[in-house]
Amino acid sequence: MSRPSCMGMAIASPGSAGSTPTVPSIRCGRALLLACGAVQTPRLLLASANAHAPQGLANESGQVGRNFMETLAWASSALHPDALGSHRGVPSNGICWDFNAPDAIPGTPGGVRFSVGMVEMDLAGPINYARRVASGWGRAHRAAMRNSFGRVLPVASIGESLPNDGTYIDLDSHARDAHGLALARIHSRIDEPELRRLVFMAGKRRKILQAAGTAKPFEEFGTYDTFNATHVFGTCRMGSDARHSVVDKDCRSHRWRNLFIVDASVFPSSGGESPSLTIEALAIRAGAHIRNLLAQREL
Numbered sequence: 419m420s421r422p423s424c425m426g427m428a429i430a431s432p433g434s435a436g437s438t439p440t441v442p443s444i445r446c447g448r449a450l451l452l453a454c455g456a457v458q459t460p461r462l463l464l465a466s467a468n469a470h471a472p473q474g475l476a477n478e479s480g481q482v483g484r485n486f487m488e489t490l491a492w493a494s495s496a497l498h499p500d501a502l503g504s505h506r507g508v509p510s511n512g513i514c515w516d517f518n519a520p521d522a523i524p525g526t527p528g529g530v531r532f533s534v535g536m537v538e539m540d541l542a543g544p545i546n547y548a549r550r551v552a553s554g555w556g557r558a559h560r561a562a563m564r565n566s567f568g569r570v571l572p573v574a575s576i577g578e579s580l581p582n583d584g585t586y587i588d589l590d591s592h593a594r595d596a597h598g599l600a601l602a603r604i605h606s607r608i609d610e611p612e613l614r615r616l617v618f619m620a621g622k623r624r625k626i627l628q629a630a631g632t633a634k635p636f637e638e639f640g641t642y643d644t645f646n647a648t649h650v651f652g653t654c655r656m657g658s659d660a661r662h663s664v665v666d667k668d669c670r671s672h673r674w675r676n677l678f679i680v681d682a683s684v685f686p687s688s689g690g691e692s693p694s695l696t697i698e699a700l701a702i703r704a705g706a707h708i709r710n711l712l713a714q715r716e717l
């Protein structure tokens with residue numbers, strides 16, 4: 419939305435755009451594309467409240483900042499009796515997709531994926547082995563390193579989060595950044611369906627490790643320990659009903675017709691998967707739509 423090293427502080431409204439000045443629009447060039455991510459985009463919109471948009475810009479539905487979604491994560495590491503050489507080569511990212519479907523987990527909507535977790539667990543080199551895997555001191559520690567190095571098998575998984583009322587972004591009424599802009603506050607709650615998904619992830623992974631012939635996991639990390647804030651979504655969700663969403667299917671604000679949001683904040687659900695390609699695909703689709711609108715002088 420801005421030139422390099424520029425910080426957007428607020429968005430002015432209203433203005434006029436294209437040949438339809440009566441349609442509410444933002445004061446800018448012909449279109450404003452906002453892509454500050456799922457935390458900073460709602461922050462900027464909420465901070466841009468004014469007489470024309472008292473609840474925050476594009477927040478006529480009250481949904482800006484709501485429906486924030488994080489990423490569920492669980493990872494377990496166990497020692498294998500054989501020298502697997504698991505520290506070698508490019509950290510593997512073999513992924514099991516068998517449980518990545520909306521109804522893959524019995525009784526709980528939303529999917530998960532499992533993968534070799536060398537990268538997530540940071541167990542490709544000796545320092546973390548020395549700190550977390552091999553116990554003892556002096557000769558005993560050296561022997562433990564010899565016996566364990568390259569034998570750890572970590573299995574990681576990430577899972578879908580769905581919106582809940584306790585997980586959202588709003589503005590801190592006291593704390594401000596160096597530019598004077600109110601800080602974003604992240605409210606996070608793990609709801610019942612997420613807990614059920616986490617229990618499934620942990621149980622399935624222990625079974626995978628057991629089937630691979632490892633000992634009991636010596637280390638396990640849950641969602642707030644590791645991956646939670648890595649993939650974040652929601653906060654300006656896409657939808658066809660302006661009462662319950664912020665943008666339409668083309669990432670265009672329902673009310674401010676020259677405002678487009680092209681980042682992870684438009685996701686209505688999180689998908690339980692790495693999001694970058696979907697973010698890019700949505701932005702490309704929005705770009706094609708904007709080009710058509712410009713050609714038709716509707717912007």
Ligand SMILES: Cc1cc2nc3c(=O)[nH]c(=O)nc-3n(C[C@H](O)[C@H](O)[C@H](O)COP(=O)(O)OP(=O)(O)OC[C@H]3O[C@@H](n4cnc5c(N)ncnc54)[C@H](O)[C@@H]3O)c2cc1C
Binds near residue numbers: 649650680
């Ligand atoms: C450690 C890590 C590993 C990841 N690994 C993967 C992966 O393997 N695969 C995958 O698909 N995804 C991965 N992700 C997730 C992926 O990076 C994000 O989902 C994606 O970058 C989000 O894109 P976005 O456009 O929504 O926001 P961002 O990429 O966060 O872009 C927002 C931009 O807006 C700028 N900005 C914010 N506020 C303002 C302002 N007021 N004025 C001006 N500029 C502003 C920010 O500086 C930033 O450049 C990873 C994320 C992390 C943190």
